[in-house]
Amino acid sequence: MLLTHDSPATWLVTGVAGFIGSHLLETLLKNGQRVVGLDNFLTGKKENIADVLRRLPPEKSKEFTFVEGDSRDYKTCSALAKGVDYVLHHAALGSVPHSLKDPVTTHDINVTGFLNILRASEENKVSRVVYASSSAVYGDDPTLPKEEGHLGNLLSPYAASKRMNELYGQVFSRCYGLPTIGLRYFNVFGPRQDPDSSYAAVIPLWIQSLIKTQPCYINGDGSTSRDFCYVEDVVQANIKAALCQNPQAYGDVFNIGCGTRTTLLELYSLIKNELGVGDDLLPLYRETRPGDIQHSFANIEKARNLIGYEPGYSLETGLKLTLPWFSR
Numbered sequence: 001m002l003l004t005h006d007s008p009a010t011w012l013v014t015g016v017a018g019f020i021g022s023h024l025l026e027t028l029l030k031n032g033q034r035v036v037g038l039d040n041f042l043t044g045k046k047e048n049i050a051d052v053l054r055r056l057p058p059e060k061s062k063e064f065t066f067v068e069g070d071s072r073d074y075k076t077c078s079a080l081a082k083g084v085d086y087v088l089h090h091a092a093l094g095s096v097p098h099s100l101k102d103p104v105t106t107h108d109i110n111v112t113g114f115l116n117i118l119r120a121s122e123e124n125k126v127s128r129v130v131y132a133s134s135s136a137v138y139g140d141d142p143t144l145p146k147e148e149g150h151l152g153n154l155l156s157p158y159a160a161s162k163r164m165n166e167l168y169g170q171v172f173s174r175c176y177g178l179p180t181i182g183l184r185y186f187n188v189f190g191p192r193q194d195p196d197s198s199y200a201a202v203i204p205l206w207i208q209s210l211i212k213t214q215p216c217y218i219n220g221d222g223s224t225s226r227d228f229c230y231v232e233d234v235v236q237a238n239i240k241a242a243l244c245q246n247p248q249a250y251g252d253v254f255n256i257g258c259g260t261r262t263t264l265l266e267l268y269s270l271i272k273n274e275l276g277v278g279d280d281l282l283p284l285y286r287e288t289r290p291g292d293i294q295h296s297f298a299n300i301e302k303a304r305n306l307i308g309y310e311p312g313y314s315l316e317t318g319l320k321l322t323l324p325w326f327s328r
Contacts, residue, residue, distance in 0.1 A: 002243050003031035008063070010034040011242075012080055012126075014071055014117060015090035017044025019193045020132070020185075020234055024088055026052045027235045029060045036080055038091065040070040042109075048192050071113030077120035084124065086242040089117050089131040092161075095197075096136065096291040099158035110161035115168055122178045130241045131169060133182040133253055134162040135227070135296050144261075145227075145299040148184070148253055156291035166253050173251030181241040181249055181307070183234070186257035186298050189318060190231030191325035203228070203319075206268065207326045210277050220288040222265035227257035227298045230318030233311045240307050249306040257298030258311050267315075274319050 011028055015021040016037030021044065028035050029052070037049070053061045069076040071091045081087065092110050093099065099106040114131065121129045136159035141152025154160050169180035187201065195204035206216045237256045241249070262270075268283055288294075303309035313321075 002239060003028070003033060008033045009085040010036065010083055012036045012038065012084045012087045013090065014038045014088070015044060015092060016066070017041060017046060017048050018090060019048070019190070020188060020231060021090045022048035022052050022192055023190065023231050023235050024090070024238055025049070025064065026055065027239070029056055029064055032060075034063045035065070036084065037064065037066045038069055038071065038076070038080055040068065043093065043197070045194070051192065071116055072108055074116045074119065077116040078123060081120040081124040081126055085127050087117060087121050087126050087129045088238050088242065089114060089129060092132060094158070096156045096158045097289060099156050099161070100291055103157035106157050106161055110158070111164045114165045118168060118172045118178065118180070122172060122176045127179070128242045128244070129169070129178060129180045130238050131165060131180065131182050133166055133184045134159065135184055135186045135255070135257070135298065136293065137163045137166065137184065138293065138296070140293070144295055145259070145297040146255060147299045148255060148302055155293065158291070169253070170251045179250040181244065182253035183237055183241060183256045184253055185234060186227040186229050186255070186296055188229050188231055188234050190322050195326070202264070202267070203271070203322070204326065206271050207275070207323060210271060210275050210281065211326060213277065213281060215281075216268060216283045218264050218268065218283045218285050219292065220264070221285065222268070222283070223263055224288070224292070225261045225263045225295045225297065226267075227260060227296055228262055228267070228315045228318070229257045229311065230313035230321070233258070233313055236312070237303065237307070237309045240309055244307045246306055252306070254303040254307060254309070255298040255300050256303060256309065257300060258313070258315065259298055259300045260315065261295070261297040262315055270316065270319060274323055
């Protein structure tokens with residue numbers, strides 16, 4: 001994955017105790033890198049970090065430094081960015097429904113926190129800042145597959161915050177010479193994804209419900225479709241973006257998905273079949289949530305061409321790797 005044990009770099013991972021952040025941590029440490037991690041445990045979990053460190057030999061774990069803190073505090077960001085080669089920014093409130101209820105906190109964490117990271121990175125001459133954006137920025141644009149240049153009306157404060165991140169990333173690259181790359185994640189899934197959150201993503205929520213033989217709820221009629229992306233492909237995208245030497249990629253944003261589309265009804269059948277639960281366990285239907293996009297499907301050609309991204313996991317393969325974690 002382009003990482004070399006002979007010349008390790010220092011990486012700052014914000015949101016390191018979160019679902020994606022903990023997978024970035026695991027891969028970087030496995031590959032002999034030094035990692036500084038930041039998290040305030042608002043949504044991240046100490047168990048995620050513990051789970052990563054349990055899987056690694058002591059000589060790998062000792063290369064990890066954790067700081068409990070908040071990206072909304074500029075002094076913290078500035079101190080942590082000293083001596084860092086690459087920043088992978090994943091500290092965020094990632095919920096559309098939560099942002100509709102509390103847009104101010106979503107803005108403070110997602111926008112002000114990111115601006116602090118950009119300032120600190122520029123101040124400390126960080127080589128590259130890779131940050132998490134979202135397919136939510138496509139809003140109500142009906143184009144399928146989604147292409148980076150076609151955006152619709154934003155449907156939530158969360159989507160607005162991620163779009164503002166992209167604009168700030170472009171400005172810092174253009175005005176301050178800080179190479180930034182934004183990754184528009186589609187529906188990421190995998191081990192350590194929280195099924196117990198009030199705003200849990202559909203795959204961990206349904207897996208847990210079906211394991212417990214509890215009903216699963218489908219928002220809408222089941223025809224809603226998503227591009228489900230296994231978390232290891234997201235890790236690959238982050239590392240390739242960070243190490244990218246193509247100046248055309250700097251200040252730009254890229255779709256990161258699997259490049260396929262699956263309806264919620266198809267997803268439900270796949271999970272049921274993998275778990276081997278009975279056909280009598282039928283989903284329950286309810287109204288579509290405000291702010292939800294009807295269809296999401298990534299055109300990933302730009303990421304292929306400019307940063308070398310190539311998804312390695314299908315939805316089916318990713319589910320086979322994910323289910324054992326929830327069945328422990």
